Amino acid sequence: MSEKIAIQLIINDEPHRFEIDPRVTLLDALREHLQLTGTKKGCDQGQCGACTVHLDGKRVLSCLTLAAQAEGGHVTTIEGLAEKEGTLHPVQACFLANDAFQCGYCTPGQIMSAVSCIKEGHAGSDAEIREYMSGNICRCGAYPHIVEAVKQAAAQMSGEST
Numbered sequence: 001m002s003e004k005i006a007i008q009l010i011i012n013d014e015p016h017r018f019e020i021d022p023r024v025t026l027l028d029a030l031r032e033h034l035q036l037t038g039t040k041k042g043c044d045q046g047q048c049g050a051c052t053v054h055l056d057g058k059r060v061l062s063c064l065t066l067a068a069q070a071e072g073g074h075v076t077t078i079e080g081l082a083e084k085e086g087t088l089h090p091v092q093a094c095f096l097a098n099d100a101f102q103c104g105y106c107t108p109g110q111i112m113s114a115v116s117c118i119k120e121g122h123a124g125s126d127a128e129i130r131e132y133m134s135g136n137i138c139r140c141g142a143y144p145h146i147v148e149a150v151k152q153a154a155a156q157m158s159g160e161s162t
């Protein structure tokens with residue numbers, strides 16, 4: 001048995017300290033140690049995107065990130081995206097308004113990815129959105145609605161930031 005290591009992370013703006021086996025992924029640390037179950041495991045091999053979170057402001061696949069690699073970092077999960085008082089992030093609101101999900105299992109990863117896609121400046125056209133959201137698989141086939149949602153959210157967010 002390997003020895004546990006101490007990890008410190010800022011998750012959704014709150015500091016967390018915990019001890020885990022060094023083999024534990026960020027995904028399992030979130031889900032099984034911190035009970036943040038919004039981040040999903042669709043494959044655990046980097047192929048589906050259901051586990052997408054933000055690490056230090058960038059989208060990452062938490063199944064391919066060891067919790068130890070994230071040491072000292074800032075992690076944002078789907079649970080931390082809305083405002084503290086509950087106002088949805090524009091991407092969340094646009095996913096709802098456009099029915100951009102069915103079962104909801106890929107949705108947290110889709111939304112975290114979409115926030116980054118917009119921030120990276122990759123929401124300029126339908127084709128660009130499709131390309132830069134292609135790391136997130138949806139077996140329910142919500143893709144056309146996801147593109148609409150991302151487009152609308154991008155428009156709203158560009159209005160907000162200027």
Ligand code: FES
Binds near residue numbers: 040041042043050061
């Ligand atoms: S669970 Fe991480 S990419 Fe599928």
Ligand code: FES
Binds near residue numbers: 103105138139141142
């Ligand atoms: S909404 Fe079901 S997998 Fe995407």
